[in-house]
Amino acid sequence: MSEFLLIHYKPDHPSNMxxxxxxxxxxASITLGHGDLDELKSLARGKKVTIxxxxxxxxxxxxxxxxxxxxxxxxxxxxxxxxNLAEDIDDTYFALGKAEDNQVPVIAIQRKxxxxxxxxxxxxxxxxxxxxxDSVAIPGSEHQWSVLLDEDxxxxxxxxxxxxxxxxENLAVILQALLDQxxxxxxxxxxxxxxxDSEAEFMLDDVDIKKHVITYQNHALEIFVQNLREIxxxxxxxxxxxxxxxxxxxxxxxxxxxxxxxxxxxxELTHAALLSSQLEEKNLQLSRQIEKExxxxxPEARKMSNMKKRVKxxxxxxxxxxxxxxxxxxxxxxxxVSPVLKDNDKLDINAAVYKSNYVDLDLTAKNLNDIxxxxxxxxxxxxxxxxxxxxxxxxxxxxxxxxxxxx
Numbered sequence: 001m002s003e004f005l006l007i008h009y010k011p012d013h014p015s016n017m018x019x020x021x022x023x024x025x026x027x028a029s030i031t032l033g034h035g036d037l038d039e040l041k042s043l044a045r046g047k048k049v050t051i052x053x054x055x056x057x058x059x060x061x062x063x064x065x066x067x068x069x070x071x072x073x074x075x076x077x078x079x080x081x082x083x084n085l086a087e088d089i090d091d092t093y094f095a096l097g098k099a100e101d102n103q104v105p106v107i108a109i110q111r112k113x114x115x116x117x118x119x120x121x122x123x124x125x126x127x128x129x130x131x132x133x134d135s136v137a138i139p140g141s142e143h144q145w146s147v148l149l150d151e152d153x154x155x156x157x158x159x160x161x162x163x164x165x166x167x168x169e170n171l172a173v174i175l176q177a178l179l180d181q182x183x184x185x186x187x188x189x190x191x192x193x194x195x196x197d198s199e200a201e202f203m204l205d206d207v208d209i210k211k212h213v214i215t216y217q218n219h220a221l222e223i224f225v226q227n228l229r230e231i232x233x234x235x236x237x238x239x240x241x242x243x244x245x246x247x248x249x250x251x252x253x254x255x256x257x258x259x260x261x262x263x264x265x266x267x268e269l270t271h272a273a274l275l276s277s278q279l280e281e282k283n284l285q286l287s288r289q290i291e292k293e294x295x296x297x298x299p300e301a302r303k304m305s306n307m308k309k310r311v312k313x314x315x316x317x318x319x320x321x322x323x324x325x326x327x328x329x330x331x332x333x334x335x336x337v338s339p340v341l342k343d344n345d346k347l348d349i350n351a352a353v354y355k356s357n358y359v360d361l362d363l364t365a366k367n368l369n370d371i372x373x374x375x376x377x378x379x380x381x382x383x384x385x386x387x388x389x390x391x392x393x394x395x396x397x398x399x400x401x402x403x404x405x406x407x
Contacts (some may be wrong), residue, residue: 004048006228007040008134008221011057011113014120020221021047032218037124050130050231051117052224055155058133059084059108060163060234066102073099077106095236097161105161107133107234114236129243131236135163137224138192145186147175149193149200150220158182161234176207190214192223330354333403336384340377346370358404364396371399378403 008018015036021043035043063080065073073096078089085092087110097105114131121128140146140157148155154171156164158178166174179185188210193200195215204211216222237243294307301310333354341349347365354360365371368390375388378401385406390399 003046004050004129005040005044006221006225007049007051008054008219008224009051009117010054011117018219018221019043020225022225032221037120037126041124041126044126048129049121049126050132050228051121051128052134052137052221052231053109053117053131055133055135055163056153056165057109057113058135059106060133060135060161061106061108062159062161063104063106064102065099065104068099068102070096073104077104081106081108093236093241095234095238097234105234107136107236109133109236114241118241127243128237130232132231132234133163134220134224135165136161136230136234137227139190139227139230141186142184143187144190145188146190147171147192147204148220148223149191149197149203151194151197158186172204172207175204179207179209185209188212192216192220194218330359333359333384333405336381337378337403340374340381344374347374358402361401361403363399363401365399366396368392368397371397371401375401 004022006020006022010017016034017036017040018032018034019040020032059081061081061084063077065076065080067073067076074094077094077096078092081094082089085108091111092108093111093114095107095109097107099105117131118128135155135157138146138148138155138157140159140163142159146155146157148157149168149171152168154166154168154174156166156171156175156178158164164174164178175189186209189212191204191211192214193216195217201213214223290307291304294304294311295301297311347363347370349361350364351362352359363371363374371388371390375386378384379386383406385404387402387404388399390397
């Protein structure tokens with residue numbers, strides 16, 4: 001799922017739009033904030049942008065149209081809603097949702113306002129995927145209405161596609177009037193308001209209906225964002241306003257870059273093929289060299305198979321038949337003295353020189369006693385003879401300790 005940006009847009013306050021950016025896992029990737037179009041431009045990049053227009057600028061209704069034909073529904077809806085609109089139907093744009101039992105959900109908006117809104121966002125290269133009313137993004141049904149209160153207005157959702165707006169001060173009166181007119185009264189209402197709104201708590205006390213109080217902390221977007229699936233059911237961007245991202249125009253500045261990238265890719269593939277050929281030739285040379293050395297080590301060999309294993313076997317045979325005394329070897333000496341040297345942190349080993357059957361160690365310590373103690377411990381090891389020579393310098397003692405294999 002793509003990341004997306006939800007913007008609450010009040011046309012009379014375009015410089016202070018509330019927004020909520022969310023990640024693909026539907027967890028908020030950016031905290032709820034506010035800003036103008038310039039600030040939202042970078043934030044919107046790479047995200048699906050949805051605009052929730054304040055419900056005061058839209059009309060949300062359900063219209064009965066006795067036809068399933070979409071074109072006939074489009075013709076009938078404007079006249080069916082004419083009495084509920086402040087604007088002339090010729091100046092109004094209508095977007096239809098999916099009809100059920102001849103009931104068509106409709107959202108209407110002043111055409112000029114929709115065009116201006118899209119133009120403002122497009123000028124900032126913010127590509128909008130969906131526009132709808134904020135009233136669409138709160139739940140509502142005949143049996144459970146919703147009331148959303150903000151600092152200066154209120155929304156009353158009476159059906160899935162039916163909403164009313166009013167001033168904050170008139171909420172109780174309007175709500176009671178709607179309840180009195182309702183053929184089927186709701187069982188309860190969801191009452192949304194800001195958590196620190198002390199006045200809101202008592203505004204509906206005189207309205208006789210069960211209320212479920214749900215508070216938000218900062219902005220009603222916290223409620224809208226919980227009903228994202230409802231938003232695309234009534235998207236104003238359909239028909240002539242269907243989003244058309246000018247991908248070809250967008251791509252033109254990058255055309256030369258794409259060509260250069262393609263040439264670079266061809267060069268890299270050619271270079272890789274040449275390098276592979278060179279490595280293959282080098283591998284053949286090494287194989288021939290290995291076979292040559294193998295024949296020198298094992299002249300009687302007739303086949304070049306299992307060369308590594310056969311060389312190991314030959315080395316083992318030579319070792320078992322050798323006449324040298326392995327006890328005198330460098331590794332043999334170190335294997336005997338390493339436990340003493342490893343556990344001593346009072347001296348530093350600066351160098352080790354192996355000759356014939358002895359090892360000379362150049363040591364540094366803070367005092368002579370530290371070197372003497374190590375020398376005495378090594379003298380106790382069977383098969384090791386020790387000879388120590390020291391030089392005292394300012395602040396330290398340097399010594400050369402010879403470890404000689406006896407016998």
